[in-house]
Amino acid sequence: MATSKTNNFATLQRRSVVHRILKDRGDAAVVTGIGNASHDVASAGDDDRNMYLFGIMGGAAMVAFGIAVAQPECRVVVITGDGELLAGIGSLATIGVEKPKNLSILVIDNQAYGATGNQHTHTARGVDLVGIAAASGFDHTALITDNKALEAAMDDIYKKPGPYFAVVKVMTKTGSRVTVPNDGTRTSRRFRKAVAGEDA
Amino acid sequence: MARAATKKLKKKTDWPVDVFRVLKDADVRQVAYVPDAGHTELINLCIADNAVRSVPLTAEQEGVAVLTGAWLGGEAGALLMQSSGVGNVINMLGMANECRIPLLILVTMRGDWGEFNPWQVPMGQATEKALVAAGVIVHRVDDTDRIAETVESAARLAFDAGRMVAVLIGQRVVGVKDWTK
Amino acid sequence: MPAKTKITLDRRKVVARILRDRGDALLVTGLGAPTWDAAAVGDHANNFYLWGGMGGAMMTGLGLALAQPGRRVLVITGDGEMLMGLGGLATVAVQKPANLGICIMDNQRYGETGMQDTHTEFGVDLPAMGRGAGIAETAMVYTSKELDGAIAQLYDARGPVFVNVKVVPKVQPMILPFRDGPSIKHRFRDAVLGET
Numbered sequence: 001m002a003t004s005k006t007n008n009f010a011t012l013q014r015r016s017v018v019h020r021i022l023k024d025r026g027d028a029a030v031v032t033g034i035g036n037a038s039h040d041v042a043s044a045g046d047d048d049r050n051m052y053l054f055g056i057m058g059g060a061a062m063v064a065f066g067i068a069v070a071q072p073e074c075r076v077v078v079i080t081g082d083g084e085l086l087a088g089i090g091s092l093a094t095i096g097v098e099k100p101k102n103l104s105i106l107v108i109d110n111q112a113y114g115a116t117g118n119q120h121t122h123t124a125r126g127v128d129l130v131g132i133a134a135a136s137g138f139d140h141t142a143l144i145t146d147n148k149a150l151e152a153a154m155d156d157i158y159k160k161p162g163p164y165f166a167v168v169k170v171m172t173k174t175g176s177r178v179t180v181p182n183d184g185t186r187t188s189r190r191f192r193k194a195v196a197g198e199d200a
Numbered sequence: 201m202a203r204a205a206t207k208k209l210k211k212k213t214d215w216p217v218d219v220f221r222v223l224k225d226a227d228v229r230q231v232a233y234v235p236d237a238g239h240t241e242l243i244n245l246c247i248a249d250n251a252v253r254s255v256p257l258t259a260e261q262e263g264v265a266v267l268t269g270a271w272l273g274g275e276a277g278a279l280l281m282q283s284s285g286v287g288n289v290i291n292m293l294g295m296a297n298e299c300r301i302p303l304l305i306l307v308t309m310r311g312d313w314g315e316f317n318p319w320q321v322p323m324g325q326a327t328e329k330a331l332v333a334a335g336v337i338v339h340r341v342d343d344t345d346r347i348a349e350t351v352e353s354a355a356r357l358a359f360d361a362g363r364m365v366a367v368l369i370g371q372r373v374v375g376v377k378d379w380t381k
Numbered sequence: 382m383p384a385k386t387k388i389t390l391d392r393r394k395v396v397a398r399i400l401r402d403r404g405d406a407l408l409v410t411g412l413g414a415p416t417w418d419a420a421a422v423g424d425h426a427n428n429f430y431l432w433g434g435m436g437g438a439m440m441t442g443l444g445l446a447l448a449q450p451g452r453r454v455l456v457i458t459g460d461g462e463m464l465m466g467l468g469g470l471a472t473v474a475v476q477k478p479a480n481l482g483i484c485i486m487d488n489q490r491y492g493e494t495g496m497q498d499t500h501t502e503f504g505v506d507l508p509a510m511g512r513g514a515g516i517a518e519t520a521m522v523y524t525s526k527e528l529d530g531a532i533a534q535l536y537d538a539r540g541p542v543f544v545n546v547k548v549v550p551k552v553q554p555m556i557l558p559f560r561d562g563p564s565i566k567h568r569f570r571d572a573v574l575g576e577t
Contacts, residue, residue: 031269051272053295054298055294055295055298056291056292056294056295058261058265058292059261059262059264059265059268059292059295060265061265062262062263062265062266062269063265063266063268063269063272063295064269065255065265065266065269066230066265066266066267066268066269066270066271066272066273066275066277067269067270067272067273068269068273069230069253069255069266069269069270069273069275070229070230070269070270070272070273070274070275071273071274074273086468086471087468088261088262088265089467089468089470089471090257090258090259090262090464090465090467090468091258091262091265092467093258093464093467093500093505093510094255094256094257094258094262094500096500096504096505097256097500097503097504097505098255122471122472122474122475122514122515125474125475125515126474126475126515127471127474127475127513127514127515128512128513128514128515129513130513131509131510131512131513131514132470132510132513132514133513134509134513135505135506135507135509135510135512135513136505136506136510137503137504137505184295184298184299184300185298185299185300187299188271188272188299188300188301191272192271192272192273192274195272195273195274196272196273196274196275197274234465235461235491235494235495235497236494237493237494237495240494240495240497243497256497256498256499256500258464258465258467258500259436259464259465259466282494284433284435288436288465317432317433317560318432318560318561318562319412319431319432319433319434319560319562320432320433323433
């Protein structure tokens, strides 16, 4: 079982990581957790199948779960941060029991609360999210710390039956802030039309 | 050691069956819940129906997020909880509020009628105000015969008019816990 | 997922055994069955009974342990209650309270609402989640012998300690302690702090 130490030795850059992940997305739907994750995803290019979340922590994984259940043929990918996931950690048990095959959860773990001043999160002090996911019932998990492992994960993220949970350890350095569409009334309808069809 | 010897109120009604029918007519496909005694029959009806995905939650706020996801994916959902769970969902409601996501929440009340457990009273008494403060339309029902029609109205407001709506099913209806056994 | 081990332990006997050696340890009990279990052993001024606040038992224990570093603090709660406050495992693990022992009476059921299955019935492993969070002292208990070892951990090991005892989902007689929150609070504080 993978364990995490501090990310003093993280070598991956979050923006490159997320862009690499999205490169293979095909027609997968993406839900972003609040903060840095939304910026990383938006900077790769806006997409109707992106649902960006803002302001409220802890809901990203369950939103993705609801989509995955409603659209079993659609691959649903969550790209979120460690702080956001920790705020809804019970979701892992709920999802681990339900085992949706088409759901992949990716935690871009910089071990900090980016939006509030980079205070340490619990993963900076030894909390192992991969271990928690495994204990919650996720049979497919990974701790990713280098590009080789990231490349190897693409099949798990998009093709193999899930649910899949991976932590990618990244450096603190962020990419530049971009404009992220934040009118939820608009992005939600856009997303629903793209994923569920015109008549939904 | 005091024990509350409350009168056991009549609980046997068909309202869960009627409410289940309302949910089916509204094409509800996902039902999320934290187990609650008052909702037992309705939960069991959902679990027994293959066309409905029943999702047990570790905490109620997960359910607000699930229903948001369900709607984004094109499906209607319902969230079942006890009034104590309402306290857990307030922040997460902001997401559904801001995005204008239809939500149908069915709440069985505690701390409301004949309650023996003092610790249930604060949230029971705060439930309606907390939901309204969070932007949810609240329908109260304390009459067994009116539950199904109230849920039907709430479902229309939610799915046809795109609102967050909660039906509070009064403790008088759900039945007061009998602690004398 | 490993094959299911048979569950045979009786929760009342388990809690009686745990509390037999409590000495001057402080006890917080999660709402529902764990509170009845403690009351069945016998009321005690060092017991803080919770009748609500589902998801908060372990964190209540944490605050108490941090406030009273010289006292052993025990939390006895249920699996459903623990599941509702899972983030607390990370919070506790980071704080590393040496004097805190958490014991889950895991009957894999929501006892107060009709014995519906909880997530532990389907394989969710709470001590493993505790280890994931960084809690080193954990145990999953199925047998009497394992219980003996776990009790030693709960009282003597450097905390935090997280023990999960699998118990039979049998409905026990309801033994209710007093439930007036202010009274419970005053009695407990007087016991811990001396009358203030």
